[in-house]
Amino acid sequence: MTAAPLRVGNFSGFYGDRSGALREMLTGGEVDVLTGDYLAELTMLILARDRLKDPAAGYARTFLRQLEDCLGLAHERGVRIVTNAGGLRPAGLADAVRRLADRLGIPVRVAHVEGDDLTGRHPGSLAAHAYLGGFGIAACLRGGADLVVTGRVTDAALVTGPAAAHFGWGPADHDRLAGAVVAGHVLECGTQATGGNYAFFGERPGAVRRPGFPLAEIHADGSSVITKHPGTGGFVDVGTVTAQLLYETGGARYAGPDVTVRLDSVRLGQDGPDRVRVEGVRGEAPPPALKVGLNRLGGFRNEVVFVLTGLGIEAKADLVREQMTDALAKSPPAEVRWDLVRTDRPDAGTEETASALLRLVVRDPSQEAVGRALSGAAVELALASYPGFHVLAPPGKGSPYGVFEEAYVPQGDVDHVAVLHDGRRVPVSPAHDTAVLEDVPESALPEPLPPGPTRRVPLGLVAGARSGDKGGSANVGVWARTEDAWRWLAHELTAERFRELIPEAARLPVTRHVLPNLRAVNVVVEGILGEGAAARARFDPQAKALGEWLRSRHLDIPEVLL
Structure with missing residues (x-):
């Protein structure tokens, strides 16, 4: 427990992010904790399909490659690492990290968090995981871990856990926890906080060619400053932080397993070049239930894109629609969708700019219904349809697609456990102070602008x-x-x-x-x-x-x- 600010950086915003970011963050400046976020709703399905092919799979293998290059550097600099790269198998990744550390001869204490996996309670799902909070991570760090691996936790928990461990916060410290959640939400998507994917990127020519990754200086009262290492690309200003705060949120109450954040309380202010102060954040008791993400196979999907060139685009589209509908009439797929994308222009100087795209997407529980039948019907039209007939690529046999659904379970129904580096298992109590989530009445609007041109x-x-x-x-x-x-x-x-x-x-x-x-x-x-x-x-x-x-x-x- 200490009052000194905690410098928490991010080195991954998704599974596939810049591989060199871990080294960049370790060498670019001072940092106490580095967080790596690898999990999105879609990623959980990808990992689940990996596990179907190989029971030993189910975690982000790219993290191990990054760690092989940087584990010694993190150890030398005393930087702790917290990551949800464990995906569906946090214990498996923790073991893999230990084997890597042994091979490299680096003494690293590895802990992990488990209890999120509820797949057994949801027959028919490939993966069903509760979104856990940060107190399991905090228990691992308080127990002496240098590296903490989790499965499905909220993205912001990667920051709230280290902050709670550092400052000694407890479950009742709602305002402080809420401040850390805001900092975590800003950091979780990596360079989206430093100019990546930013609406006004054009005002800073060249600045976002290679944006640096963000970090937060978190204080004991829950306030923070969002910044980045000096000399790195990109920029941090009130706009970039605002954009990320709004990303994938809803109303004024932003609920999580540890605390509900009042987004309408957040105040931002420029605190110098590439520094944005975040303060005033208020927190409330979290809801009594945890969100559970369910991933299952929904069926099979296939598509073909017809290229329509030159004159009579609409008539050509009508013809091929009628022909494909007739060809599939004996066993039509459960879902058929057509989209005509008018990328063509009159008197075009290239064939490509004279062409429009007609996209046919089919979905069905049966792979046969979207595979051979569609392929055959599309290919057979090659010499019997509109003039200039061709497709971007022939349709294949059809691929499985996933479906994401939400469910909720009482906080007490999940066995949230911190497994320390020495094997001790520390149960993490659910939140006792909870409140059912309610909408916040709309805030008063500002005075409108006076009429004018x-x-x-x-x-x-x-x-x-x-x-x-x-x-x-x-x-x-x-x-x-x-x-x-x-x-x-x-x-x-x-x-x-x-x-x-x-x-x-x-x-x-x-x-x-x-x-x-x-x-x-x-x-x-x-x-x-x-x-x-x-x-x-x-x-x-x-x-x-x-x-x-x-x-x-x-x-x-x-x-x-x-």
């Missing part, structure tokens, strides 16, 4: 956005960078206006949440991703670019803002 231009000229997936739903966080722009945005971007701008959402439940401290609205669209990212139900299956589509839509924007 407007110009019809893209929303993105005055607002930033970031979007992402949560199961079958998506969120789009939209923020203004000036007070006047916020006065306009808060009144203009209603749920109804969002439906007008994003026709895909016209018949879906859309909820708008107002976050005045961030000058932002967070829009949640339920069901837009169907059965989740793994089902690949839409062109952008994880809604990563939904916010950029919104920013490209034209509105009547007050000229005073332009």
Whole structure:
């Protein structure tokens, strides 16, 4: 227990992130703890399919390769590492790390957290895992671990665990824990906090060619400063931190297993170059239930993309639709979707820019229904359809797709255990102080701008956005960078206006949440991703670019803002 600030850095935001980031963070400046986040909803399905082929699989093997290069360096510098790379087999990865350390001759105390795996309680699922909090990690660190491996914990738990261990926080320290959750949420996606995937990247030419990874200086009261190592690429400002705060969140209450964060309490301020202070964060008791992510196989999927070139694009599309419908009539797949993407332009100077793409996607519980039948029907049209017939690639035999679902279990029904480096098993008590999650009434809106001349231009000229997936739903966080722009945005971007701008959402439940401290609205669209990212139900299956589509839509924007 200490009052000295804790410097926590991130070296991985997803399974497949920059392999050299661990070394960069170890050598770029001072840091106490490094966190590696490898798990997303889709990643759990990937690991589950790996485990079907090989029972010894189920964790992020790339972490071991990174560690082989850097374990000695981390030991020399006294930097602790916390990672959820354990995936479905945290004990298996912990053992693999021990074997690696023995081979390298480096004395490392490795602990792991378990109890999240509830697959046995959910017949038919490939993987069912509860989202655990940070106190198992804290127990491992307090027990002397140099490296902690977890399975499915919340992304922010990788930061709240070290902070709780460092400062001696307990489950009742809601405000402090909430501050650490905010810091963890900003760090969890790596370089998204330092200019990566940032709406206004064009204002910093060249700055995000290779952004550095972020770190947080966390203080005993739960406040923090988000920054990065000196001399690394990218940048940290109120905008980049705001964008990441809005990513994959919903309303003013952001619930987790340890604490519910009041996002409407967060205050951000520039604290110098590449330094953003985060303060004022309030926390409340967590909900009584833990979220469980269920992954199962949904069936089989196949697709073929027909290329339509030149004149009569619509007529060509109609013809091939009719022909394919006739060919598949004897045994039609359970789900058939056509999308015509008009990438063509008149009097084009290249064949590619004279062409449109007609995409056919089929899904069915049977692989046969989406495989041979589709392939045969598409190939047989080669000399019998529209002029210029060709496809981007012939359809294959069909591939399995996954479905993500959410369930909830009482906190006390999960055996959360910290397995220390010496083999001792320390049970982690569930939260005793809980509160059922309720919506926060919408905050008072600012005074609207006075009437004046407007110009019809893209929303993105005055607002930033970031979007992402949560199961079958998506969120789009939209923020203004000036007070006047916020006065306009808060009144203009209603749920109804969002439906007008994003026709895909016209018949879906859309909820708008107002976050005045961030000058932002967070829009949640339920069901837009169907059965989740793994089902690949839409062109952008994880809604990563939904916010950029919104920013490209034209509105009547007050000229005073332009």
